Amino acid sequence: MVTPHNTQAIVLAAGKSSRFKTKKSKLLFNICGRSMIMYPVKALEALNIPTTIVLGHQAEAVRQEVTQHAQAGIQFALQVEQKGTGDAVACSRTTWNQENILILYGDTPLITPSLITELIEIHHTSKATISFCTTFVIDPAGYGRVLEKDGKIEIVEEKNCSPDQRQINRINTGVYIMKRAFLENNIDKIAKNQLTGEVYFVDLIKMACDQGLGVTVQPVAYDYVRGVNTLQDLWEVEQIKRSEFIKHWMSEGVRFELAQSIHIDINVKIGSGSFIGTGAHLIGDTVIGEDCFVGAFSIIENSKIGINTQIQPHTFIQDSSIGEEVQIGPFARVRGNSEIGNDVQIGNFVEIKATSIGDHSRTKHLSYLGDATIGKSVNIGAGTIICNYDGVKKNRTIIEDNAFIGSNNTLIAPVTIGKGSYTAGGSTINENVPAGSLAIGRSRQQLKEGYAEKIKAELVKKHSCACITEDIGKKNAQSTLDEALGFHGAIKTTNITDQI
Ligand code: UD1
Ligand code: MG
Numbered sequence: 001m002v003t004p005h006n007t008q009a010i011v012l013a014a015g016k017s018s019r020f021k022t023k024k025s026k027l028l029f030n031i032c033g034r035s036m037i038m039y040p041v042k043a044l045e046a047l048n049i050p051t052t053i054v055l056g057h058q059a060e061a062v063r064q065e066v067t068q069h070a071q072a073g074i075q076f077a078l079q080v081e082q083k084g085t086g087d088a089v090a091c092s093r094t095t096w097n098q099e100n101i102l103i104l105y106g107d108t109p110l111i112t113p114s115l116i117t118e119l120i121e122i123h124h125t126s127k128a129t130i131s132f133c134t135t136f137v138i139d140p141a142g143y144g145r146v147l148e149k150d151g152k153i154e155i156v157e158e159k160n161c162s163p164d165q166r167q168i169n170r171i172n173t174g175v176y177i178m179k180r181a182f183l184e185n186n187i188d189k190i191a192k193n194q195l196t197g198e199v200y201f202v203d204l205i206k207m208a209c210d211q212g213l214g215v216t217v218q219p220v221a222y223d224y225v226r227g228v229n230t231l232q233d234l235w236e237v238e239q240i241k242r243s244e245f246i247k248h249w250m251s252e253g254v255r256f257e258l259a260q261s262i263h264i265d266i267n268v269k270i271g272s273g274s275f276i277g278t279g280a281h282l283i284g285d286t287v288i289g290e291d292c293f294v295g296a297f298s299i300i301e302n303s304k305i306g307i308n309t310q311i312q313p314h315t316f317i318q319d320s321s322i323g324e325e326v327q328i329g330p331f332a333r334v335r336g337n338s339e340i341g342n343d344v345q346i347g348n349f350v351e352i353k354a355t356s357i358g359d360h361s362r363t364k365h366l367s368y369l370g371d372a373t374i375g376k377s378v379n380i381g382a383g384t385i386i387c388n389y390d391g392v393k394k395n396r397t398i399i400e401d402n403a404f405i406g407s408n409n410t411l412i413a414p415v416t417i418g419k420g421s422y423t424a425g426g427s428t429i430n431e432n433v434p435a436g437s438l439a440i441g442r443s444r445q446q447l448k449e450g451y452a453e454k455i456k457a458e459l460v461k462k463h464s465c466a467c468i469t470e471d472i473g474k475k476n477a478q479s480t481l482d483e484a485l486g487f488h489g490a491i492k493t494t495n496i497t498d499q500i
Helices: 038-046 059-069 085-090 113-126 180-189 203-210 231-251 451-463 468-474 477-484 493-499
Strands: 007-013 051-055 075-078 100-105 130-136 145-149 152-156 170-179 215-219 281-283 299-301 316-318 333-335 345-353 362-370 372-374 385-387 397-399 410-412 415-417
Touching: 007 038, 007 085, 038 051, 038 059, 038 100, 038 113, 051 059, 059 075, 085 180, 100 113, 100 180, 113 130, 113 170, 113 215, 130 203, 152 203, 170 180, 180 203, 203 215, 362 372, 410 415
Parallel strands: 007 051, 007 100, 051 075, 130 215, 281 299, 299 316, 316 333, 333 345, 345 362, 362 385, 372 397, 385 410, 397 415
Antiparallel strands: 100 170, 130 170, 145 152, 145 170
16 A cells, blocks of 8 residues: 555554543544544545554444444554553554554544544655644643743653643644664663652653654644544534534535534535524434424434435434435334335324335324334324334234325224225224225224204103203212212213113
8 A cells, every 4th residue: 555655553542531521431532423533544544544443441442433334454453451641652563554643542533534534744845754743722731731942842741741841832642753772772671760660651752752853843733733632622623513514505506594503514415505493402423404404302313314304303314215306204213224215205203114105295293103114195184093012013004195194093904905995083904905996994883863962851851950051060070970860980981871
C-alpha cells in the first residue's frame, strides 16, 4: 500500500476513562451515530494510512467495535496495564515498520483528514524528527501546557504545572508524527512521572530538543483537536458535530425548525425542500426524500422516507421504508422492516410492525397491524387489531387489494381476506374470507320495538314511585335500574330486554 510519506498510525485506546465516571469506556460512546474511537480511525482510513490501535481497558469491546465498523487490515496491540500514554505507544512496537509514525489519541473525535495531511506534509518538508500540533484555548484545564524557552519546547502536564504554568493557554493536542528511528531509540528512556508514576509520551518532545533534534510545531484550530475526558467534553464535541451536519443540510436546502433542538446522525441524508420539526431525531442510516415534512418530536431511525411524505408530530419510524406522498401520524409507530407503499395514509395511534402496505391504502385510526401483507387500496377501519401472536409463534395475515375492513375488527391470524371483500364493523374474523365476499363475525343485534315504555312501567310498578326517572338521574343509573327490576349479581341490564 502506498502511504503518505511512508507513514503509519498508532491510535491509543487503552485508557481507563476514569474522568467519565461510567462503566463503559469513553471510546465506545456515540457521537452523532458513530463511536468516539471510530472518528480518528475513519479519518485515517480516508487517507489510506495503515493503523494500529492500542487496546487495554475493555479491550474486547473496543476491538469488536472497531472490527465491525472499520475496513479490514487494522492491527491491534495490547497494553495490559494502563501505565500512561508513553507505555501505550511502546506496547505497539511490534507493528512499527514505516519510516514515520503518527500518534493519535482515541479521545480526539473532531480530528479531520486534512489536519492530519497538513501535519504529515509539514513534518516532511521541515525534515523534523518530531512534529506535533498545538493550539490556544481560553480554559486550558486538563491539557498539557506547551512551554517554549530559548528555542526548546517542553510539555508539562497539568498536575506537574506550577501556578504560573497553569496560566499558559498554549496546549498539547495529542497529535504527533515522528521518525520511527527516534521513537525506537527513545521510547524506553522516558522516565516515570514522579507525581503519578505514569510514563508520559509527551516527554519525548523535550528529549528530542535536548538531543538537538528538529521539532516542528503546527498550530491548529482548537475545535479540531478537542480532547474528550469528561461527559461535559462529550456534550461539547457532540454539539459541534451535530451543528456541522445541520449546517451542511441547510446548505443543501433543508429547513430546520429550531435547529438547536434536532438530533442528527452522521449517516443521515435529507432531500432539498424538506422540513424537519422541533426536537426531531434522525438516527442511523436514515434517508429522507425531497419535500418531506417531519413533524415535531418525531423519531426516524434506520428508515427510508420517499419524496413528499408528511410525517406528523410524535411519530416513531424504525427500520422501515415509507413510500412517496404518504401521510403518517400524529402519534403513529412503524417498525420491524415494514414496507409502506405510495400515497398511503397511516393515522393517529396506529402501530405497524413487520407489515407491508400497498399503494393508496388507508389505516387512519387506532389500529395494530402486525406481520401482515396488505394490498393496494385497502381500507382498514378504526380500531382494527390483528391478533398475530398465538402465544407460541407469530402468524401472518393477508389482506388483498381493495378489501374493506370494517371498524373495530379483530383479525385472528393466520387469516386471508380476499380481494375486494368486506368485513362488517365489529367483526372477529378467524376464517379466510374469499374474494368479493362479505364476512360478518359478530353477535346479532336484537330489536324489541316499543319496549322502552314497558321497561319504564315495570320500574314504576316496582317502586310505586313516580319520581323513578329523577332517581335514575341522581344515582348511578345502572344500579338503580338493576335494583328496580330485581336483578342482582351477574345479571346485567345489557340483557334487560331478554329478562322482561
Ligand atoms: C493527553 C496528553 C496531554 C494533552 C491531551 C490532549 C499525555 C501524558 N498527556 O492528556 O498533554 O494535552 O492528551 O487531549 O499524553 N491511554 C492509553 N493508555 C494509558 C493512558 C491513556 O491508551 O495508559 C489513551 C487513552 O485511552 C486516550 C489517550 O491515550 O485515548 C489519552 O489519554 P488521556 O488520559 O485522555 O490523556 P489526557 O489527560 O487527555
Ligand atoms: Mg484525553
